[in-house]
Amino acid sequence: MFATFRNLAPALRLNGVNVLRHIHQKPALYDANMLQQQAFINGEWISAKSGKTFEVLNPANGEVVGVVPDMDLEDTEAAIKAACDAFHVWKDTTAKERSQILREWYNLLVKNQKEMAEILTLESGKPLAEANGEVVYGNSFVEWFSELSRQIRGDIVQSSVPSKKILVQHQPIGVVGLITPWNFPHAMITRKAAPALGAGCTVIIKPAEDTPLTAIQIVKYAQEAGFPPGVVNLVTSSRANTGPIGKLLCEHHLVAGISFTGSTAVGKILYKQCAQGVKRLALELGGNAPFIVFNSANLDKAVDGSITSKFRNCGQTCVSANRFFIQEKVYDEYVNKLVHRVKSLKIGDGSQEGVQLGPLVNEPQLHKVAEFVNDAVSKGAKILTGGKPATHLGKLFYEPTILTDIKEDMLVYNQEVFGPVISLIKFKTEKEALDIANSTDVGLAGYFYSEDVSQIFRVSNNLEVGMIGVNEGIISCAEAPFGGIKQSGLGREGSHLGMEDFTYVKYTCIGNLS
Ligand code: SIN
Numbered sequence: 317m318f319a320t321f322r323n324l325a326p327a328l329r330l331n332g333v334n335v336l337r338h339i340h341q342k343p344a345l346y347d348a349n350m351l352q353q354q355a356f357i358n359g360e361w362i363s364a365k366s367g368k369t370f371e372v373l374n375p376a377n378g379e380v381v382g383v384v385p386d387m388d389l390e391d392t393e394a395a396i397k398a399a400c401d402a403f404h405v406w407k408d409t410t411a412k413e414r415s416q417i418l419r420e421w422y423n424l425l426v427k428n429q430k431e432m433a434e435i436l437t438l439e440s441g442k443p444l445a446e447a448n449g450e451v452v453y454g455n456s457f458v459e460w461f462s463e464l465s466r467q468i469r470g471d472i473v474q475s476s477v478p479s480k481k482i483l484v485q486h487q488p489i490g491v492v493g494l495i496t497p498w499n500f501p502h503a504m505i506t507r508k509a510a511p512a513l514g515a516g517c518t519v520i521i522k523p524a525e526d527t528p529l530t531a532i533q534i535v536k537y538a539q540e541a542g543f544p545p546g547v548v549n550l551v552t553s554s555r556a557n558t559g560p561i562g563k564l565l566c567e568h569h570l571v572a573g574i575s576f577t578g579s580t581a582v583g584k585i586l587y588k589q590c591a592q593g594v595k596r597l598a599l600e601l602g603g604n605a606p607f608i609v610f611n612s613a614n615l616d617k618a619v620d621g622s623i624t625s626k627f628r629n630c631g632q633t634c635v636s637a638n639r640f641f642i643q644e645k646v647y648d649e650y651v652n653k654l655v656h657r658v659k660s661l662k663i664g665d666g667s668q669e670g671v672q673l674g675p676l677v678n679e680p681q682l683h684k685v686a687e688f689v690n691d692a693v694s695k696g697a698k699i700l701t702g703g704k705p706a707t708h709l710g711k712l713f714y715e716p717t718i719l720t721d722i723k724e725d726m727l728v729y730n731q732e733v734f735g736p737v738i739s740l741i742k743f744k745t746e747k748e749a750l751d752i753a754n755s756t757d758v759g760l761a762g763y764f765y766s767e768d769v770s771q772i773f774r775v776s777n778n779l780e781v782g783m784i785g786v787n788e789g790i791i792s793c794a795e796a797p798f799g800g801i802k803q804s805g806l807g808r809e810g811s812h813l814g815m816e817d818f819t820y821v822k823y824t825c826i827g828n829l830s
Contacts (some may be wrong), residue, residue, distance in 0.1 A: 375712045439528075480829065501527035532552070702717030
């Protein structure tokens, strides 16, 4: 999977020529009427019981690209009931049967990869080359967990009493609610749904209101792959209904667990809502990733890594570098190289050839980025490039921005900007860099560049994050555990650990054996 993201790096570096050449470039690729635009409950494509709908907009130009059901609590109740009924059958299928259906789902997703990427660009604004990369990345979780679902094992443990046998097995937890974000509309669904389904759980997917069309496509291929009715359910809703639906999923007695990717603020609300029922909870929340460039670093590699880590999905990525710490000896050289590269990034409608940076996803996102930059400037930060909305391109575009003279009281220093903004901080010693990097209550990803092998081990050990890129700006893949420490979340997705959130450990003692 790293290979997929390696494709993104040249796309960002070389105006995307090599990657984009292979991708269909026409904008407005889909007529809204041709897209599947319903929700999916108990094996049927349906509208909301209320008949209400909401519009899906293309962030690049504000055009309506879809109209989907605005479901509410009544519809969600129906989805929970269907998932619960289906669980009693699905949990008793063999691992081989589940694995085969997952594999078929993967094959269909791969077959329809190009179409999926186009839809993803249409509703998220992500450049097509990146959308294509996300689809490959997202598909890889289905492939990975189709393989891993056959590897769930138990133990027979040595008892200290001869007449007893100790058996340990892993069982599916039941119905799970998967609440997914708009920034990775494909991969965040498959990273949760594939392990849940492989473990024997049934799922209710609640995609973000900005990006339901990709979710609908994913579920369409799940249906074609042969998941029985009720095993995979999809509830779409507007922003207004999202909070109540999330609450119902967290509090419903028939739902065994929740897996959520999104902001730390919303994660805390769901954590509280799950407490009453002591629900199983997986949380992939926000970060404030440090990106440290030490004196010994290869600066060209560090600049490459800065661009790929920061500008992936226009900075709307929870593992994006947020605070850039540069050691004083290499500060000027690094900054010169970085400014040059950032100034050459091509920004525009993601469906157009060569575009490396699309729009932000919606108005709240644009306002947040503008607020963070304005706050920094009002407190003394200087702009090296960018620093304002790119209104000539459309309502939601923001120039790739570099800020210096960053201080501790600025929003860009303390919080995740989730946009195309680099904040530069000069430091003297390794200890100083680590102290500042760790002085935050979140800890998702961190990056550093160094050619000093002792420093590599020291800093890796001491950075307080769940994932580290050493001389590397892109670290996500199906095989590695994705997740954070501190307030960045609970649990791990992907890797051999990714099914743990969806299984209970059951211990059986067989006694009085003669
Ligand atoms: C995220 O930003 O939520 C996920 C990014 C990734 O999987 O790399």
